[in-house]
Amino acid sequence: PGTVSLQYLQELRQIGFNRISYGVQSANPTELRLLERIHTYSDVVDAVRWSRRAGFENLNLDLMYGLPEQTLASWQHTVNLVLGLHPEHISAYALTLEHGTPFGRWTRKGLLPLPNADLAAEMYEWLDERLFLNGYAQYEISNWAHADATVQTQNSGFACRHNLQYWRNLPYLGLGAGAHGYANGLRYSNILRIKTYIDRLKTAEFSPTTQKWPLSPAAINHHRNTPREEMDETMMTGLRLTAEGVSRETFRQRFGVELTDIYGEKIESLIRLGLLEWATESSFLPDPHQNQSRLRLTRRGRLLGNQVFMQFIGE
Numbered sequence: 001p002g003t004v005s006l007q008y009l010q011e012l013r014q015i016g017f018n019r020i021s022y023g024v025q026s027a028n029p030t031e032l033r034l035l036e037r038i039h040t041y042s043d044v045v046d047a048v049r050w051s052r053r054a055g056f057e058n059l060n061l062d063l064m065y066g067l068p069e070q071t072l073a074s075w076q077h078t079v080n081l082v083l084g085l086h087p088e089h090i091s092a093y094a095l096t097l098e099h100g101t102p103f104g105r106w107t108r109k110g111l112l113p114l115p116n117a118d119l120a121a122e123m124y125e126w127l128d129e130r131l132f133l134n135g136y137a138q139y140e141i142s143n144w145a146h147a148d149a150t151v152q153t154q155n156s157g158f159a160c161r162h163n164l165q166y167w168r169n170l171p172y173l174g175l176g177a178g179a180h181g182y183a184n185g186l187r188y189s190n191i192l193r194i195k196t197y198i199d200r201l202k203t204a205e206f207s208p209t210t211q212k213w214p215l216s217p218a219a220i221n222h223h224r225n226t227p228r229e230e231m232d233e234t235m236m237t238g239l240r241l242t243a244e245g246v247s248r249e250t251f252r253q254r255f256g257v258e259l260t261d262i263y264g265e266k267i268e269s270l271i272r273l274g275l276l277e278w279a280t281e282s283s284f285l286p287d288p289h290q291n292q293s294r295l296r297l298t299r300r301g302r303l304l305g306n307q308v309f310m311q312f313i314g315e
Contacts, residue, residue, distance in 0.1 A: 001024065002043040002047075006050040009053075019058040019060070020056050020058075022062065024044050024062055025037060029041075057088070059087045064093055065124065065127070075126070089143070089160060092124070092142055094124070121303050146158050169237045176197070177196075177197035177218070184214055186223070189219070190220065191218050191220045231251075235312040236313075242296065245296025246296070248293055249293070270311060276297060277297075277301075
């Protein structure tokens with residue numbers, strides 16, 4: 001948000017862009033410095049105001065929680081300020097310590113405390129309740145859309161279409177240097193260096209015999225999933241959709257087998273642990289009669305999502 005201008009936003013809108021996502025992360029100056037962000041919260045306010053003037057009616061503001069030394073009060077302050085900007089969509093992600101990143105090195109050396117997992121869970125639960133009270137519906141573990149449309153059926157104009165396509169494990173194109181895509185049964189990635197990417201496309205000869213769609217001359221890796229890999233990925237991604245989950249009928253139509261024939265024992269075990277539940281097809285409410293139309297995470301399961309997803313990795 002610290003690098004945009006009104007003119008730039010107006011030009012983006014004029015050429016057809018209709019949604020903008022800003023990496024707000026926090027309204028706390030200390031937390032922003034820790035994240036090495038160059039913007040201030042004042043920059044966020046300006047960016048949102050200019051976006052509205054430029055004609056954008058669909059804004060996402062992205063937040064982070066579970067930061068070292070972040071408090072619940074600081075998190076609540078950030079969320080309340082962001083709600084005052086009335087974005088159509090809010091994303092919130094917990095900090096993940098990855099090997100080889102500055103945060104990973106700093107925590108290993110004792111320069112930063114490890115994030116408090118219990119506090120992060122409390123932040124997440126408070127956020128979900130706060131957003132619900134302000135008219136937002138959660139449709140994915142880390143994403144909430146304003147409920148001005150039928151969010152429950154995943155058709156809201158404010159739910160991120162890319163998110164829905166990705167978490168339903170449906171095809172999407174990766175265009176540009178470093179992009180990843182999934183189409184025609186292939187998962188692929190493009191070369192990272194921009195100049196090399198451009199040079200490869202400029203010098204390539206395109207023909208049905210030399211190039212296999214969706215791969216371009218800039219593609220450097222690709223993998224064709226086996227049917228079982230495809231099913232496993234559909235489970236892992238689909239369960240991120242908190243209301244929609246994985247439809248039993250859709251799974252049957254796509255793969256020609258019953259969901260419970262492939263994963264029955266794992267599903268029953270996770271249900272007994274209180275991490276998964278069946279919901280009805282039409283209402284997305286818990287299904288006490290075990291109609292078994294749609295499988296989804298419970299509220300407790302959302303906090304332990306990664307552990308649930310690991311159960312669906314192929315044996």
